[in-house]
Amino acid sequence: xxxxxxxxxxxxxxxxxxxxxxxxxxxxxxxxxxxxxxxxxxxxxxxxxxxxxxxxxxxxxxxxxxxxxxxxxxxxxxxxxxxxxxxxxxxxxxxxxxxxxxxxxxxxxxxxxxxxxxxxxxxxxxxxxxxxxxxxxxxxxxxxxxxxxxxxxxxxxxxxxxxxxxxxxxxxxxxxxxxxxxxxxxxxxxxxxxxxxxxxxxxxxxxxxxxxxxx
Amino acid sequence: xxxxxxxxxxxxxxxxxxxxxxxxxxxxxxxxxxxxxxxxxxxxxxxxxxxxxxxxxxxxxxxxxxxxxxxxxxxxxxxxxxxxxxxxxxxxxxxxxxxxxxxxxxxxxxxxxxxxxxxxxxxxxxxxxxxxxxxxxxxxxxxxxxxxxxxxxxxxxxxxxxxxxxxxxxxxxxxxxxxxxxxxxxxxxxxxxxxxxxxxxxxxxxxxxxxxxxx
DNA sequence: TGTACATCAGTGAACGCGCGTTCACTGATGTAC
DNA sequence: TGTACATCAGTGAACGCGCGTTCACTGATGTAC
Numbered sequence: 001x002x003x004x005x006x007x008x009x010x011x012x013x014x015x016x017x018x019x020x021x022x023x024x025x026x027x028x029x030x031x032x033x034x035x036x037x038x039x040x041x042x043x044x045x046x047x048x049x050x051x052x053x054x055x056x057x058x059x060x061x062x063x064x065x066x067x068x069x070x071x072x073x074x075x076x077x078x079x080x081x082x083x084x085x086x087x088x089x090x091x092x093x094x095x096x097x098x099x100x101x102x103x104x105x106x107x108x109x110x111x112x113x114x115x116x117x118x119x120x121x122x123x124x125x126x127x128x129x130x131x132x133x134x135x136x137x138x139x140x141x142x143x144x145x146x147x148x149x150x151x152x153x154x155x156x157x158x159x160x161x162x163x164x165x166x167x168x169x170x171x172x173x174x175x176x177x178x179x180x181x182x183x184x185x186x187x188x189x190x191x192x193x194x195x196x197x198x199x200x201x202x203x204x205x206x207x208x209x210x211x212x213x214x215x
Numbered sequence: 216x217x218x219x220x221x222x223x224x225x226x227x228x229x230x231x232x233x234x235x236x237x238x239x240x241x242x243x244x245x246x247x248x249x250x251x252x253x254x255x256x257x258x259x260x261x262x263x264x265x266x267x268x269x270x271x272x273x274x275x276x277x278x279x280x281x282x283x284x285x286x287x288x289x290x291x292x293x294x295x296x297x298x299x300x301x302x303x304x305x306x307x308x309x310x311x312x313x314x315x316x317x318x319x320x321x322x323x324x325x326x327x328x329x330x331x332x333x334x335x336x337x338x339x340x341x342x343x344x345x346x347x348x349x350x351x352x353x354x355x356x357x358x359x360x361x362x363x364x365x366x367x368x369x370x371x372x373x374x375x376x377x378x379x380x381x382x383x384x385x386x387x388x389x390x391x392x393x394x395x396x397x398x399x400x401x402x403x404x405x406x407x408x409x410x411x412x413x414x415x416x417x418x419x420x421x422x423x424x425x426x427x428x429x430x
Numbered sequence: 431t432g433t434a435c436a437t438c439a440g441t442g443a444a445c446g447c448g449c450g451t452t453c454a455c456t457g458a459t460g461t462a463c
Numbered sequence: 464t465g466t467a468c469a470t471c472a473g474t475g476a477a478c479g480c481g482c483g484t485t486c487a488c489t490g491a492t493g494t495a496c
Contacts (some may be wrong), residue, residue: 004441013459013474014459014460015459015460015470015471018458018471018472018473019471019473020381020471022242022472022473034264036338038341040341041341042254043449043450044449044450044451045449045450053474054473054474054475055450055451055474055475055476056451056452056473056474056475056476057451057472057473057474058450058451058473059450059451059452060472060473064451065451066229090229120341124339125253125255125340125428126253126255126256131399135402138402139402142425155442158429159417160416160419160420160423161408161412161415161420162415164405164406165408165412165413165416166420167418168356168392168395169349169388169392169416169417169468171462172387172391172392172395173384173387173388175391175392176387176391177384177387179385180383180387184346187350187353187354188378191379193376193380197376197380198380199375200376201375201380201381201384202384204375204376204424205375205376205381205384205424206424208375208423208424208427208449209419209423209424212371212423212428212429212430213424213427213429214427214428215427228492229439229492230437230439230491230492230493233438233439233440233492234438234493235440236442237439237440258482258483259482259483259484260483261484262467268440268441269441269442270441270442270443270483270484270486271440271443271485271486272439272441272442273483273484274439274483274485275438275439275440275485279483280483292474330446340462410465417453
């Protein structure tokens with residue numbers, strides 16, 4: 001009865017494939033539901049219903065909602081590592097193009113992984129474990145940037161504050177601005193920025209803030 | 216038996232006073248518990264225990280946790296109105312002092328009301344109603360600032376983006392930077408800024424970002 | 431001022447809802463011979 | 464290739480925990496006369 005129409009991968013041929021398919025379906029469903037109702041408001045049965053599976057099926061794959069989120073984070077980290085391998089990593093922040101490159105990088109990453117980022121954010125409000133995940137994510141970002149800011153002071157420009165605080169400000173600005181426009185429903189009556197506009201706005205603000213130069 | 220020691224207001228003399236006292240005790244307890252475990256992780260019985268009352272007592276005063284938060288917000292708004300009446304409201308953002316005044320205002324407000332702000336933030340993640348409260352709070356702030364930025368463009372300086380986006384960036388920066396240092400436990404090994412340092416850092420970053428001038 | 435009754439804030443054990451989690455069952459896939 | 468048994472992904476009704484909420488009760492305060 002299982003006619004394998006050429007190229008159609010819908011029907012799994014063996015057990016492992018079937019299980020993998022269900023697990024993938026649960027992840028996809030979870031991201032959709034998280035985006036719609038938020039991680040904290042999502043029930044296990046919301047996810048299984050969205051995936052078209054029975055409630056009990058969930059526990060064949062994940063011990064709970066937290067573990068599912070861990071899996072989504074792992075996927076995200078994997079795809080992040082890939083794009084981090086991109087060359088063309090501009091690092092001299094006295095050049096606006098270097099700032100723009102980093103802003104765009106972050107913006108695109110956030111856009112691609114919006115539901116997972118949102119879920120992580122919400123989970124961190126409630127769970128010490130995920131709060132630490134967020135913290136170490138931020139620390140990684142910060143480490144990368146410290147070197148870039150050395151160029152600024154070397155060029156005789158004054159950062160707005162000591163290095164860590166300057167980085168923290170940049171991070172808060174970009175991260176939350178991205179969250180504002182990529183995740184939450186846009187404030188009523190506000191014209192959301194295009195991607196280019198958002199990246200340009202952030203680049204200007206950050207470049208100016210860091211260097212004290214106009215641009 | 217109730218010896219009213221002179222000046223001691225501990226023992227209420229009548230029913231209304233007693234009820235008011237319990238209600239106040241619940242609010243104080245709630246702010247303490249919210250600060251410690253976060254709004255979302257707080258159970259009704261955590262609050263009543265902290266206040267030294269029975270669980271049932273809570274419902275003599277509030278219909279639920281949400282209504283308690285509404286009450287805290289009302290208190291906060293009341294105290295906010297007071298300090299808003301302060302004169303010396305500098306409004307020309309081409310002057311760094313005007314930027315600093317606003318930053319300091321917001322910083323001090325946040326510091327004073329940290330547990331309630333934190334609770335509101337968490338509630339907004341989960342409840343449409345509180346999300347709207349946050350949005351309209353932000354809109355109020357934004358309205359005040361629009362005029363201030365007109366001075367900047369009038370003086371021939373270029374904002375980093377259209378007015379709304381510029382304001383949104385400032386807001387995200389200040390609000391989340393405050394949240395980072397006034398609420399969450401400071402990141403391990405980081406030296407938290409003093410109030411003056413934080414205000415100065417934000418002032419520099421925002422002033423530069425808005426005007427493109429050094430400072 | 432004194433007495434009898436009404437009202438009300440506060441109490442805490444008990445109730446019950448929502449939802450996460452389990453588990454006996456089904457039917458399909460895999461394996462042994 | 465065929466048959467008999469084992470394994471396993473998936474099912475969904477049922478179970479039970481946690482916690483919000485209720486409610487009969489207590490003792491103190493307020494009111495009437």
